[in-house]
Amino acid sequence: MTAGWRSSVHVMGRGVGVAAAQAVLLENATSFSAEQGPERGSAPVVMLGEQALHLLDSLFGEGRISGSHRITRRIVRWNEAEPVSIPHQAFALSGQALLGALPLAHGSPSAVPPRFSLHARPPKPSLHQFGQREAAAAPVTLAAGADAASVLVEAVAAGWLFLIPLGAECAWLLAVGDAPDALLAQSRLVAPAIGTLGAVEARFETAPRVLEHLVGDDWLVLGSGALAFDPLCGDGTAMAARGGILAGAVASAIADGQDPGPLLRHYRAMLIAALRRHLAACLPFYQRGGSGPWWQEQARVTAEGHAWCTSMLAVEPEPAFVLTGSRLAPRTVAA
Template identity: 65%
Template sequence: MTGSGGAAVLIRGRGVAALAAQHTLAANGVGFAVEPGPARGAAPVVMLGEQALALLRDLFGPSCFQPSSGTFSGAHAIERRIVRWGQGEPVTVPHNAVAVTGAELLSGLAPPVPAPAPVCAEGSAQAFTLYADTAVPEPALRLFGEREAAAAPVTLAAGADAAAVLIEATPLGWLFLIPLGATHGWLLAVGAEPDALLGHSRLVAPAIASAGAVEARFQTAPRMLDHLTGPDWLALGSGALAFDPLCGDGTATAARGGILAAAVASAIAGDCATESLDPAPLLRHYRAMLIAALRRHLAACLPFYRNGGSGAWWRAQAEATAAGHDWCTQILAAEPEPGFVLRGNRLVARDTVG
């Protein structure tokens, strides 16, 4: 493999994780090439919380997705989260976030400068490959529940709070209303069709004047590839690890995963500051860190699915979440203590950290 003068790393795919990995590799002086592949359908709406915004602004610039910025004027400020869960009354909590469409998210994130190095010439060392939301050599997927979301555009009712996202549990599933402006937004319905869930709603339904037809369907249950790494590759992005939007910020997860994946690839390739390291412990560390993140996420989700409702759907999701948490616990119990620590953009051996 080569250092900054050639493509030591090949990134296949596109998305937030791929862009975060590109910026991290560039910062480390590691040459890389990109094969973006075909464009995927963008998410109808994405909410970026404080952690996601901090990561994106650190990687892509301080004006990134500022609601007052002319460059990213599509970002809509969210100031509150109003939640009605189980049999309780609505609870309002402060929430510093912005909402954007999926297309706005990706168009607002620029690739790094300078441009990536050309692909490794024929006969040169095999590049280490990062698979970002694209087909991986071993695609078996582990799913922790079954929670298809239906997304539909909505017109907000007169007087609706356009600075608040609304989250509500119903007997059949849950609703997530995300405004994108003063008069419009998107509704996510998880567990049943929007009309069925709205028929049980006391919080979300009154905030909607009209709902359009469902425009997208996608899985929201937490999921992870069975095989996240191979001898000369690793997977990153939502195709490798994805969180339930109820308790996780998918964009922050993708950005953090991209940074960690690029740090692993930098250590394997050998960047401008270090010699290359043995891939096996680095790849094992990467897998353990993703499983640990998934375990924390499942622990956060479990009370919501245990307390959201008493019907069969709620029980099934709670059982799947608990089983996933137990699986993560068993896997991590067999792993040694993490051998590396992320310092800036690089992984360093834990025993060298003072």
């Protein structure tokens, strides 16, 4: 066993969070074994901001996330207002392409039994979910003259639409709140940009949610299995990567013999704090999106989620650790 390895870690699952955690374990020379588990579904389309892409490049190597389509502008029409055009540097690609680009680490298991495990899928799957708003995803072709470098976001009476180009002619439409054709019938921004609408190919929940049990005595959950953001406001891929980095640092510290209790409490608090910030960013959009019952309900449950996060963090102490590189250090030492 390599010098400095006191115990090993077992990593179960796949995805951005798992790959990020494995990268940290490798950097920290923490022995680990990896179990991929069954193939899971991927999002039809993922949009990465420049900061998210830089984070993934720093973890997995520059240029690994290839085949992405550059986005330069976001055009938003909200609550019957005129469309607003905002510069927005991002990259769009299919979820399958993103997962295929992630490195598959097999680890370097030691003779010492694992002291700790990381899970992409929760052992205890009870969720705190703030609302119910299923998205329907359908492939579309862009209309002649549509700007393939712009994403379009539009609020209509019973929900919202998100059009994400993947190339000069093809795009994905996300419809939240009702069926795509029903929402498009109310659309003044997105509908004119669509040439043909394909059949719905995926349905998934977009309401923000967090596991009730993020950690156990000798395990934690990471990635989208632990925490999920609303695609309307927030970069779920970047959050999965940041959470994976933190999870890997926590696992390394535990494998090195540190007390798991404070480390796991820190991990849980950091994820809830991230969700609280996300909900605070989402709330104004749902408050201003429309005056109908659907929008009022989404604003109500988003505010409830923010209040729940606040109540959870109110009983937590100040953060006890700070991430320095790939290691967690006690805040008093780091300061």
